[in-house]
Amino acid sequence: xxxxxxxxxxxxxxxxxxxxxxxxxxxxxxxxxxxxxxxxxxxxxxxxxxxxxxxxxxxxxxxxxxxxxxxxxxxxxxxxxxxxxxxxxxxxxxxxxxxxxxxxxxxxxxxxxxxxxxxxxxxxxxxxxxxxxxxxxxxxxxxxxxxxxxxxxxxxxxxxxxxxxxxxxxxxxxxxxxxxxxxxxxxxxxxxxxxxxxxxxxxxxxxxxxxxxxxxxxxxxxxxxxxxxxxxxxxxxxxxxxxxxxxxxxxxxxxxxxxxxxxxxxxxxxxxxxxxxxxxxxxxxxxxxxxxxxxxxxxxxxxxxxxxxxxxxxxxxxxxxxxxxxxxxxxxxxxxxxxxxxxxxxxxxxxxxxxxxxxxxxxxxxxxxxxxxxxxxxxxxxxxxxxxxxxxxxxxxxxxxxxxxxxxxxxxxxxxxxxxxxxxxxxxxxxxxxxxxxxxxxxxxxxxxxxxxxxxxxxxxxxxxxxxxxxxxxxxxxxxxxxxxxxxxxxxxxxxxxxxxxxxxxxxxxxxxxxxxxxxxxxxxxxxxxxxxxxxxxxxxxxxxxxxxxxxxxxxxxxxxxxxxxxxxxxxxxxxxxxxxxxxxxxxxxxxxxxxxxxxxxxxxxxxxxxxxxxxxxxxxxxxxxxxxxx
Amino acid sequence: xxxxxxxxxxxxxxxxxxxxxxxxxxxxxxxxxxxxxxxxxxxxxxxxxxxxxxxxxxxxxxxxxxxxxxxxxxxxxxxxxxxxxxxxxxxxxxxxxxxxxxxxxxxxxxxxxxxxxxxxxxxxxxxxxxxxxxxxxxxxxxxxxxxxxxxxxxxxxxxxxxxxxxxxxxxxxxxxxxxxxxxxxxxxxxxxxxxxxxxxxxxxxxxxxxxxxxxxxxxxxxxxxxxxxxxxxxxxxxxxxxxxxxxxxxxxxxxxxxxxxxxxxxxxxxxxxxxxxxxxxxxxxxxxxxxxxxxxxxxxxxxxxxxxxxxxxxxxxxxxxxxxxxxxxxxxxxxxxxxx
Numbered sequence: 001x002x003x004x005x006x007x008x009x010x011x012x013x014x015x016x017x018x019x020x021x022x023x024x025x026x027x028x029x030x031x032x033x034x035x036x037x038x039x040x041x042x043x044x045x046x047x048x049x050x051x052x053x054x055x056x057x058x059x060x061x062x063x064x065x066x067x068x069x070x071x072x073x074x075x076x077x078x079x080x081x082x083x084x085x086x087x088x089x090x091x092x093x094x095x096x097x098x099x100x101x102x103x104x105x106x107x108x109x110x111x112x113x114x115x116x117x118x119x120x121x122x123x124x125x126x127x128x129x130x131x132x133x134x135x136x137x138x139x140x141x142x143x144x145x146x147x148x149x150x151x152x153x154x155x156x157x158x159x160x161x162x163x164x165x166x167x168x169x170x171x172x173x174x175x176x177x178x179x180x181x182x183x184x185x186x187x188x189x190x191x192x193x194x195x196x197x198x199x200x201x202x203x204x205x206x207x208x209x210x211x212x213x214x215x216x217x218x219x220x221x222x223x224x225x226x227x228x229x230x231x232x233x234x235x236x237x238x239x240x241x242x243x244x245x246x247x248x249x250x251x252x253x254x255x256x257x258x259x260x261x262x263x264x265x266x267x268x269x270x271x272x273x274x275x276x277x278x279x280x281x282x283x284x285x286x287x288x289x290x291x292x293x294x295x296x297x298x299x300x301x302x303x304x305x306x307x308x309x310x311x312x313x314x315x316x317x318x319x320x321x322x323x324x325x326x327x328x329x330x331x332x333x334x335x336x337x338x339x340x341x342x343x344x345x346x347x348x349x350x351x352x353x354x355x356x357x358x359x360x361x362x363x364x365x366x367x368x369x370x371x372x373x374x375x376x377x378x379x380x381x382x383x384x385x386x387x388x389x390x391x392x393x394x395x396x397x398x399x400x401x402x403x404x405x406x407x408x409x410x411x412x413x414x415x416x417x418x419x420x421x422x423x424x425x426x427x428x429x430x431x432x433x434x435x436x437x438x439x440x441x442x443x444x445x446x447x448x449x450x451x452x453x454x455x456x457x458x459x460x461x462x463x464x465x466x467x468x469x470x471x472x473x474x475x476x477x478x479x480x481x482x483x484x485x486x487x488x489x490x491x492x493x494x495x496x497x498x499x500x501x502x503x504x505x506x507x508x509x510x511x512x513x514x515x516x517x518x519x520x521x522x523x524x525x526x527x528x529x530x531x532x533x534x535x536x537x538x539x540x541x542x543x544x545x546x547x548x549x550x551x552x553x554x555x556x557x558x559x560x561x562x563x564x565x566x567x568x569x570x571x572x573x574x575x576x577x578x579x580x581x582x583x584x585x586x587x588x589x590x591x592x593x594x595x596x597x598x599x600x601x602x603x604x605x606x607x608x609x610x611x612x613x614x615x616x617x618x619x620x621x622x623x624x625x626x627x628x629x630x631x
Numbered sequence: 632x633x634x635x636x637x638x639x640x641x642x643x644x645x646x647x648x649x650x651x652x653x654x655x656x657x658x659x660x661x662x663x664x665x666x667x668x669x670x671x672x673x674x675x676x677x678x679x680x681x682x683x684x685x686x687x688x689x690x691x692x693x694x695x696x697x698x699x700x701x702x703x704x705x706x707x708x709x710x711x712x713x714x715x716x717x718x719x720x721x722x723x724x725x726x727x728x729x730x731x732x733x734x735x736x737x738x739x740x741x742x743x744x745x746x747x748x749x750x751x752x753x754x755x756x757x758x759x760x761x762x763x764x765x766x767x768x769x770x771x772x773x774x775x776x777x778x779x780x781x782x783x784x785x786x787x788x789x790x791x792x793x794x795x796x797x798x799x800x801x802x803x804x805x806x807x808x809x810x811x812x813x814x815x816x817x818x819x820x821x822x823x824x825x826x827x828x829x830x831x832x833x834x835x836x837x838x839x840x841x842x843x844x845x846x847x848x849x850x851x852x853x854x855x856x857x858x859x860x861x862x863x864x865x866x867x868x869x870x871x872x873x874x875x876x877x878x879x880x881x882x883x884x885x886x887x888x889x890x891x892x893x894x895x896x897x898x899x900x901x902x903x904x905x906x907x908x909x910x911x912x913x914x915x916x917x918x919x920x921x922x923x924x925x926x927x928x929x930x931x932x933x934x935x936x937x938x939x940x941x942x943x944x945x946x947x948x949x950x951x952x953x954x955x956x957x958x959x960x961x962x963x964x965x966x967x968x969x970x971x
Contacts, residue, residue: 222970231963231966237953239948239956240720259966266955273944273955274956279712283741284709287712287716290712290716291716291717291720293720294713295720295949296720296721297716317706407970447701448721449680449701449717450723450947457693458703459703459704
């Protein structure tokens, strides 16, 4: 059957009179390792280059090749770039998941599928486009071995035609993506054009989704959170990095290696102003960071939840011995195998107190790629100011996905190296003890090996203020209380929350990290769908600042939105807020491994507010990616 | 008698540390004394030294030598990583780590392995008594097969030979000694200060409280009887103008990193301490006879250490000024442009 005829008949009967401009989500369902990433990123970048706010999220399996993977592109003229729960346009390339992917779509959605999958009979309420990929690819790619890799470019071409994505932008994006690989560019361009031409001659536009040029991304960049974090570390003057490969963190140190080799090698000598070590495990990584921080270097590591668990003992030692260091935690779902490639905010509670005995750690919580960059610099300053570990709590969604952003500012401030003892200070103080609180802020002065100043012996909790070994109860209590004082001082230094007050409103939302994008969009949905105004506070650090308590005071009911099961941040709040404030707190939780979306927040909140019933919520919307990978 | 002064004009006193809290007669105390002697005689500036340890009786000992040096009592078995980090932060430092047989052979075997592999410039001493002292006498992984506890319990697992392991893994200076052999231990320690790379020194150091009885193979009596000294270790530091006449047939000369010289008397005609395979064979053959060979078992004076391998700048990374650690505005602009 000629493909052109098929397409005309396969499409749903209604003509496309409705136009939805720059507001839709595309989901590409493929098989891991099939080379779809290039096609997906080219499509993402083309829309971005057309000035339309866009985001790309990769929902991939823990596997090199063979398991299903989904890539979601969301374009939104209003700049909402969190995950959209509903899929508007499905590109079905994976025979294994195609059926379930199609069945889970909302009525009216469009499906672009590989002709042999024969999907059109599955539903009557969708728009179907059939594309004979193998036939088209055979014509443009003579080498049979390469066909698999360029096949995906064909759907880019088809989408370009159907959605109105400019072919010039497509070509530019492809060239940027493939860099100097001339042959690959040629081959992919051929496939791109073939897809476009096929759509032009054989497909009739039936769906309402269109891309039209805007100017909302002018001057902006497209970057992953891990690359942004790496850049922040370099600009913070990091000198010692120790890491152990773990998803979703590895791309941070790996990108950092690239940057450092380019920008941090001494021009005159060709020697490195940094040391980066791939350690034998996360325990060694944090050990090296602590050794280097103790000896005066700006040191960091990057890991995920399992690494944080392994670093636990050392984290406590750093807390008590008062050694600076920066730890990026790119949070993901749980231990061992299962969902290591899915996102979560699941390490908040454990990291805040990681180790044994009484410990509390400073955490910074970036919501955007720009904050990954700025908070990396904040983290080093805070680590040295407070002589302790600082954890930067990113997550897989932020770390491994592409986000648009304003370009990052060059840091204007000098580094804060904290209270390093020098000869003048020593003279002024007269007497020096490693753990003496001479300024009343809980922060002692430290010396570093090789500086020629008084030495001290570094050990865990059992020391007096001179750093001498002590098991005396009064010494121990004095030290613990000073550490609390130091933590209190930190409240004045950590990034304050972002507050969006809504005077007169009853309800408020508290969120942090990547939940921000869903909450930001949900605020509008609440207003439009339920006439409900809600205030919003976005936490950016632990310990909390005073802003948190006073914010809660201003509202009746406060919803804490988190991407974990156990309301971990709310748990941390319970530890220090007064009972009347705690009584106002409620939870909106999202923990299925996919990035949180606005619809879920809005629906959950409206149900809790009694404005919707659970039963009235849309049933049947199951986001792709929830089904098991099938090992 | 005039007070002895070393080459940097210091007396012995500043090289000493706090009063030991270990048991009277503990081999570890003798090792601390030899460390004091070696650093004094070599004229090392304590303020440039870091002393590191893990957890256990052995790991308390850095408090008992070099009071003027920064010390770090890390967590159990993880001193190698802390030492590695410190040396990367400041390559000018001299690092001495003290571990025990449990701290190294059990909980710390992973970090030990990778420290040796990287050849990090650290003097790594194992105070080896075959048991856990601080937790009251359990066997450690270096306890010999058939060795007994005080309670009569017999060890039924083979020991880990830390020297054989270190040689195989890439350490560039591997020695074994006995805490009771003052002269040999001092020579080895002094030589280790002239070497650049990991110096792994396993010192049999009897535990007088839990492992000095009959049936133990790590007791003073057993060690004295079974110590198979490889031959005299003569060390001539670079700052002493001494010429040594030696017979190349019976003595091997090795020039160390700083120009100091080692003269190792050969026990056997065919033994060469710069040959990995021969060193390993020697260790295993001695063990098969129920003996332990002591001396500098293996040395590779020219092997690149980890700091060299990483091609670090000459100055300590820790104190590089901002203009050398923060790239300029044009670098950021270039990166931003690439992301557009």
